[in-house]
Amino acid sequence: TALAGIWQELLGVERVGRHDNFFELGGHSLLAVQLSSRLSQAVGVELPLATLFARPVLADLAESITEQLRRAGPKDLPAIVAVSRGEPLVLSFAQQRLWFLTQLDEGSTNYHMPLALRLRGALDRVAWQRSLDRLFARHEALRSVFVAPEGQPGVEVLPADAGLPVTKHDLRDRPDAEATLLDLCREEANAPFDLSRGPLIRGRLIRLSDDEHVFLLTQHHIVSDGWSMGLLMRELSSLYRAFVAGQDDPLPPLAIQYPDYAAWQRQWLSGERLQSQAQYWRETLSGAPARLALPTDRPRPLQQSFAGASVPVVIDAALTGGLKRLSRKHGTTLFMTVLAAWAAVLSRLSGQDDVVVGVPSANRGRREIEELIGFFVNTLALRLDLAGTPSVSELLERTRRTALAAQEHQDLPFEQVVEIVKPPRALDHTPLFQVMLAWQNETVGSLDLPGLRVEAAGEGFDQVKFDLELDLGEDGEEIVGSLHYATAVFDEATIERQRGYLLALLRAMVADSGQPVGRIELLSAEERGYLLDDLNRTAAPYPSDLCIHELFEAQVRKASDAVALVHDDERLSYGELNARANRLAHHLIGLGVRPDQPVAICLERSPAMVV
Numbered sequence: 001t002a003l004a005g006i007w008q009e010l011l012g013v014e015r016v017g018r019h020d021n022f023f024e025l026g027g028h029s030l031l032a033v034q035l036s037s038r039l040s041q042a043v044g045v046e047l048p049l050a051t052l053f054a055r056p057v058l059a060d061l062a063e064s065i066t067e068q069l070r071r072a073g074p075k076d077l078p079a080i081v082a083v084s085r086g087e088p089l090v091l092s093f094a095q096q097r098l099w100f101l102t103q104l105d106e107g108s109t110n111y112h113m114p115l116a117l118r119l120r121g122a123l124d125r126v127a128w129q130r131s132l133d134r135l136f137a138r139h140e141a142l143r144s145v146f147v148a149p150e151g152q153p154g155v156e157v158l159p160a161d162a163g164l165p166v167t168k169h170d171l172r173d174r175p176d177a178e179a180t181l182l183d184l185c186r187e188e189a190n191a192p193f194d195l196s197r198g199p200l201i202r203g204r205l206i207r208l209s210d211d212e213h214v215f216l217l218t219q220h221h222i223v224s225d226g227w228s229m230g231l232l233m234r235e236l237s238s239l240y241r242a243f244v245a246g247q248d249d250p251l252p253p254l255a256i257q258y259p260d261y262a263a264w265q266r267q268w269l270s271g272e273r274l275q276s277q278a279q280y281w282r283e284t285l286s287g288a289p290a291r292l293a294l295p296t297d298r299p300r301p302l303q304q305s306f307a308g309a310s311v312p313v314v315i316d317a318a319l320t321g322g323l324k325r326l327s328r329k330h331g332t333t334l335f336m337t338v339l340a341a342w343a344a345v346l347s348r349l350s351g352q353d354d355v356v357v358g359v360p361s362a363n364r365g366r367r368e369i370e371e372l373i374g375f376f377v378n379t380l381a382l383r384l385d386l387a388g389t390p391s392v393s394e395l396l397e398r399t400r401r402t403a404l405a406a407q408e409h410q411d412l413p414f415e416q417v418v419e420i421v422k423p424p425r426a427l428d429h430t431p432l433f434q435v436m437l438a439w440q441n442e443t444v445g446s447l448d449l450p451g452l453r454v455e456a457a458g459e460g461f462d463q464v465k466f467d468l469e470l471d472l473g474e475d476g477e478e479i480v481g482s483l484h485y486a487t488a489v490f491d492e493a494t495i496e497r498q499r500g501y502l503l504a505l506l507r508a509m510v511a512d513s514g515q516p517v518g519r520i521e522l523l524s525a526e527e528r529g530y531l532l533d534d535l536n537r538t539a540a541p542y543p544s545d546l547c548i549h550e551l552f553e554a555q556v557r558k559a560s561d562a563v564a565l566v567h568d569d570e571r572l573s574y575g576e577l578n579a580r581a582n583r584l585a586h587h588l589i590g591l592g593v594r595p596d597q598p599v600a601i602c603l604e605r606s607p608a609m610v611v
Contacts, residue, residue, distance in 0.1 A: 044073075078267075080368045089156070092258075095155075097414070116214065142200070143198070144223055227364060244451075261369050280405070293351065296489040302428055313483050319506060320479050322507075323510060326513060341509060347386045358436040360380075381406075
């Protein structure tokens with residue numbers, strides 16, 4: 001009963017049946033984590049994700065949970081409780097690592113989270129500002145600033161009535177409105193935050209006409225993440241609808257705040273639990289390649305550049321349906337299936353069968369923090385094994401095991417994992433991995449505002465943290481997203497080819513899950529023809545009635561002193577090489593060798609071999 005109730009809540013359905021299957025219920029990794037956290041609270045059982053994936057039918061899963069309760073009884077998990085605001089507030093592990101990184105590059109905008117919206121219709125500007133102020137008051141994370149009077153950072157929270165700062169611009173009746181709008185967008189994007197003073201969220205409301213506005217919202221990543229952006233959009237919609245209608249704040253009060261979670265995290269992730277997670281990552285990533293040797297269009301700069309661009313990725317409905325069937329058959333989520341394909345493409349491009357891919361994790365395994373805005377997201381380094389010519393089925397199984405094990409050990413912050421593994425460090429690439437796959441599980445909401453049509457106003461994707469970032473998610477019957485890339489090392493045409501390789505591999509996986517992954521044809525007919533035919537059209541006119549030694553002697557007569565051969569520090573001219581070859585020829589003739597008679601040689605690569 002508890003299991004069915006949790007499923008109904010998570011899926012938003014009226015009922016589920018005993019024989020419903022996790023994979024047929026749209027199962028994905030985030031859903032599995034949420035189910036596990038709710039079960040822990042409801043019946044006191046920690047549900048390993050591997051158990052859910054091994055027993056995806058609800059009745060079988062309930063039986064397994066019941067048996068676990070009989071054997072060990074329910075467990076009480078430590079609750080996240082509010083801490084005193086009279087004592088110093090601590091940073092979470094994620095905040096601490098990001099605070100440190102910002103100290104290395106003060107004034108950087110690399111960790112900004114921008115949002116640009118175009119609002120068409122009658123905007124109630126008073127209700128809009130009131131909604132933003134209420135959000136600012138509601139979430140302490142948005143009001144947090146980070147001070148370090150003695151070098152050790154701590155958290156201070158700005159007053160709830162301070163209000164979210166919004167700069168207003170009126171461009172009505174200005175002939176240069178669009179040009180000015182672009183200038184304001186650039187100005188907003190390039191304005192740094194002061195972490196010690198805050199606020200670390202700000203807005204700009206730009207009025208283009210009576211019924212058209214552009215709203216820019218910028219947050220620092222240290223107080224927010226992708227999931228938080230979805231929460232912010234949903235809560236902003238609810239608040240604005242209520243305030244426009246003359247109603248009060250409709251949002252329920254929050255039992256805890258982000259600083260409470262940060263204090264709990266430091267207490268919970270310690271001792272044996274910390275050692276267990278550290279040992280897992282130490283063993284898993286030991287000996288992993290420091291760099292994925294992808295072929296690039298340009299030499300890598302000495303220091304990593306964050307300049308980026310993107311190409312769209314669309315996996316059509318027919319292929320998406322096939323991938324869902326393939327995933328159900330092999331007990332994987334869509335994310336795991338696409339991850340397996342992406343790792344196979346990277347392996348083929350790099351020539352490496354040991355591939356590490358970064359994967360963002362929402363890291364919200366506790367029910368209490370699902371409604372909190374804050375910096376929770378963590379990054380997992382998934383090491384995929386493609387050695388031994390695995391079949392599609394075998395690679396899916398390897399990927400499933402890897403992904404589930406990583407999810408079970410997702411609490412240790414990425415920077416601590418790096419310190420534990422101690423990979424070679426360099427300024428020109430990120431440690432452990434340089435390629436990421438992010439899967440969006442409908443965590444980012446959209447604004448639903450009365451009397452307004454809302455659309456994204458931002459253009460392009462001009463910053464990346466890694467060489468390649470594949471960002472995908474389900475959109476109706478399709479999988480859509482973008483492949484972002486570092487423009488310092490890749491050209492757009494190269495990335496478009498990589499997108500084609502991924503789609504070709506996915507289609508082949510659906511067609512035959514028994515075939516070896518390494519033998520799947522990735523090249524299109526056009527590219528194959530270019531590589532094999534066009535590039536090999538090197539025919540040139542030459543005296544075809546002469547033998548090769550006669551052509552060589554003609555070159556000797558033409559340029560006897562020109563360098564013909566270089567080996568280490570030794571150089572031979574055409575004349576010298578010809579003289580040595582003639583001496584050897586006369587020696588062989590003296591031994592009885594005649595024209596067209598083969599003579600074996602046994603030599604290392606050297607000038608003597610060429611002679």
